[in-house]
Amino acid sequence: MLRDYVPLLLHIGVAIGFAVSALLMSVLLGKAGRRTRVKDTAYECGMVPQGETQPRFSVKFYLVAMLFILFDLEIVFMYPWAVVYKEMIVESKLVLWSMLSFVTILMIGYVYALKKGALDWKR
Amino acid sequence: MSPILFWLFAFVMLVFGAAVVINRNPIASALSLVVCFMGLSALFISLDAFFIGIIQVLVYAGAVMVLFLFIIMLLDLRVEERRKINLVAFVGGLAVAFALFVQICFVVDQLGAAKQAFPSLRAAKMDDVHNVGLLLFTNYNLPFQIIGVLVLVATIGVVVLSKRELR
Numbered sequence: 001m002l003r004d005y006v007p008l009l010l011h012i013g014v015a016i017g018f019a020v021s022a023l024l025m026s027v028l029l030g031k032a033g034r035r036t037r038v039k040d041t042a043y044e045c046g047m048v049p050q051g052e053t054q055p056r057f058s059v060k061f062y063l064v065a066m067l068f069i070l071f072d073l074e075i076v077f078m079y080p081w082a083v084v085y086k087e088m089i090v091e092s093k094l095v096l097w098s099m100l101s102f103v104t105i106l107m108i109g110y111v112y113a114l115k116k117g118a119l120d121w122k123r
Numbered sequence: 124m125s126p127i128l129f130w131l132f133a134f135v136m137l138v139f140g141a142a143v144v145i146n147r148n149p150i151a152s153a154l155s156l157v158v159c160f161m162g163l164s165a166l167f168i169s170l171d172a173f174f175i176g177i178i179q180v181l182v183y184a185g186a187v188m189v190l191f192l193f194i195i196m197l198l199d200l201r202v203e204e205r206r207k208i209n210l211v212a213f214v215g216g217l218a219v220a221f222a223l224f225v226q227i228c229f230v231v232d233q234l235g236a237a238k239q240a241f242p243s244l245r246a247a248k249m250d251d252v253h254n255v256g257l258l259l260f261t262n263y264n265l266p267f268q269i270i271g272v273l274v275l276v277a278t279i280g281v282v283v284l285s286k287r288e289l290r
Contacts, residue, residue, distance in 0.1 A: 002125070057196045059285050065190040066281040070274050072186045076178055077267070080256030088260060095260045098267065105271035109278030118282045 063118055074106050128169060136162035149195045153188060160184040171244060174252045 033039070081099050088095040113119055139162065142155035160183045167176035231237045247254075259267055 002128075057193075059197065061193040062190070062197060063281060063285045065186075065193045066285075067278065069182070069186040069190055070278050070281075072182055073274055076182060077259070077270070080174070080252050080259055083250075083252045084256030084260065088257070094264070098260055098264050101268060102271040105268070105275050106278070109275040112279055113282050116282050116286070118286075 060121065067113060067118070070109070071106070074103070077102065129166070132162045132165045132169070135159075136166075149198070150192070153191045153195060156191070157184050157188055160188075171247060172251060174255055 078099075081095070085095060136159050139155045139158040143152045143159065146152040146155060160179055164176045164179035164184070167173075167179060
């Protein structure tokens with residue numbers, strides 16, 4: 001069983017090795033000057049930045065991410081459904097109707113979000 | 124699976140779980156949490172719970188972390204970096220954590236089941252996604268529909284809470 005995971009191990013090894021070697025080479029071969037507070041600012045030779053450097057983001061990002069998670073959850077339940085569907089549909093139609101009702105319940109939420117303009121980016 | 128792998132992944136989880144708390148930069152904390160979730164998923168997979176392992180990566184490391192990163196974007200990061208460590212709170216928190224640890228050790232020591240070695244898992248006849256699906260659509264059909272209502276409530280809730288001037 002463990003032997004199945006050797007390609008995954010190789011993949012992880014290559015990923016970590018690449019990241020470490022790239023960072024290490026840039027430290028070893030690159031030339032680093034002395035770092036000062038002024039040098040770390042965005043425009044070293046320009047004006048001293050004033051006020052907030054970090055812009056506040058719109059709450060729309062949060063809304064989109066949250067809706068993404070909720071519909072992601074819906075898909076999670078579709079995986080086992082798709083696996084057992086062919087086997088269970090022979091016995092009864094229940095498996096079809098239960099998933100249809102689940103999707104219908106979620107569709108109400110989707111239509112609500114759509115009608116409220118929650119997915120409308122411009123507003 | 125070999126116990127070495129369990130210890131390895133448990134160690135990775137503990138180190139990155141600690142990194143979540145210790146890091147001053149919230150983005151670095153969030154990314155440490157991703158690695159922590161990966162270790163947890165590896166532990167699930169080593170218990171032959173492949174479905175939960177994959178969901179752990181897809182939903183938690185994928186979707187929930189996106190939400191965390193967006194929330195970090197909404198916050199003012201400078202406040203966290205400027206904040207000084209309160210020594211009294213630090214020592215107090217450490218004491219509470221230590222007391223809890225001692226208590227857990229004490230309870231586990233009293234527990235009879237903790238002393239015996241558990242038998243190794245039997246090889247499954249079916250893959251676990253199959254099992255989950257069969258149970259979900261026969262015995263647990265009503266809870267499944269209730270989850271649908273719960274997600275609906277969450278959908279409406281997030282739209283209402285984050286509204287500014289909705290139609």
